[in-house]
Amino acid sequence: MPLKTIQIIFLGLIIATIVLNGFIQYPRLIQAIDHLKTNQVQRVGQEFKGLRPYLQDVAWAGYVSCLKAAHPATEVAIMAPYQQAQFILSPVLLDFDKADQHRYVILQCPDQAKAKAVQGHLNARVVARSAKDIWLLDRGKE
């Protein structure tokens, strides 16, 4: 087959692909415009914002999640709130591995009973509680 014919076939295929991709993209774009109109934009770590005033001059704080996983560092349910907290409370560094070595500990726990148990284990008092079952605990010592 002459090269010119092959080129034309490819041109047709590519234009068809562009149109097909356009059909895939169009509803997403309309949805994005709707979100902008209704101000449904993304929020990151807003539930931790209430803890900021309590951690003004704190360099390090512990972070404990009640959720358990075989690989916590790759578990979305654990890592998403943890990293969002890091982002929103920065420059406070949140220690996930050795949480009990810091005076302040952020506890993320949807289960009330488990939260009490962790508080007891850390021998800490509740300083603040923000939305979505997030507590700031004070152990009173480093």
Place this chain on the structure above:
Amino acid sequence: MSIVIAFLISMVTGYFILRIIRPSALRGVDVFLIPGIGLGVSAQIVFYSLLIFNQLVPFWIIAAHLICLTGVFVYSRAVRQQTIEIRLSKQDGCVVLLLLLALVIGSIVGLNKPYGDWDAWGFWNYHANFIFRAGTRWLDVFQFSTWWAHHPWMLPCMVLWGWGLNGAESVLVPIAISLIFCLSCLGLLVCSLKERGWFGWALVAGLFLLSLPIFMAHATSQYADIVLAYFILAISILIVELFKNPSTDKALMLGLFLGLAACTKDNGIVAVIIFGCLLLSSLRRNKAWIKHGRALIYGFMSILASVLLMKGIESFNTGNHGYDVSWASLFDWHRWVLIGKFTWQMVMDSSWGLLWSLSFLVLFIFRRQIKEEEGLGLILRFVGIYIISYLFMYAGTVLELKWLLSVSYYRLVFLIAPTLVWVMFSALGRANK
């Protein structure tokens, strides 16, 4: 307004540096190399000012930018240049329209996620955010206890430049950086094909890349991926140009872009090593460009120091290691089957808009056209080696493989997607002859 001024300063600096390196008439491709040079230099200034003052001092980074801008302006006056004649043709008008379309789509998608995707707020912007707020404690950012990725931080430094001049954090800065590199990537692709006389294919290539569902979605994620994808495409174009007509300015520019790619993220360092090996191996067939090898090394060395410093500072300040590899895992057949499954899923995924199927077909049918142009062959070998080297990294990783593939595989191939589109359309364009 101050954010616009920050980017303007970077662009003007980039423009004068480009005019110093390449005093000949300005081409379309050059216009889209300016953002890479300008923002790259701004990031270098922020990085070195962090090292010198041990914290982010907006006054000094602004002063350093103004000194740099004055210096390159005065020096560029001293270099004999061809005057620029701006004459926009109908073809240029079509390119501008395409870029405007991309700008509109990119702005809508980008403004919908002002904090970007996960790694944007979890890593790239988090680094910028921490350094901006932490004062002299900025080095503590590397003590992020559960993080194992330790990329160079050129992107956070670019964000810091915008925030520094603005005097406050703003989500608009990372969004704008993503858009600038996204548009520059498209501009580079279209202009390089257009300048070779394949305007029709150039326009179709631009529309094809823009139409890929993953392209805009990921380009506006505020990750360093779009920045590196841009640098890899620029390097590919510069290599082909260097092989065709070797000159000192092209070699110097290529060296500079290789350095900037290495400074973007770890994948960039791997890409630069592969490019370096392929350039050396090409000497057997094409010795012409080596006459300008010194310029290439000078360009690369100008950025290399910051890459080494960034990596060194991170290793010194962090306790955990980078990508650990288990040699035993490399021979685990199940892991290779899982990688194969993910590869198949990606080839079939509608997000890629038939990119893989079409490019395989084009590259197979037009292999003779690719072989005829040595530079194109080298770029294609780069794409192959790059993917294979990461497949081995995946097979050997000590991290949970399924998770790693699900979060990073598509990003790895995103980096080479614009380059692959460029090679594919170059092959189609060459068939015209």
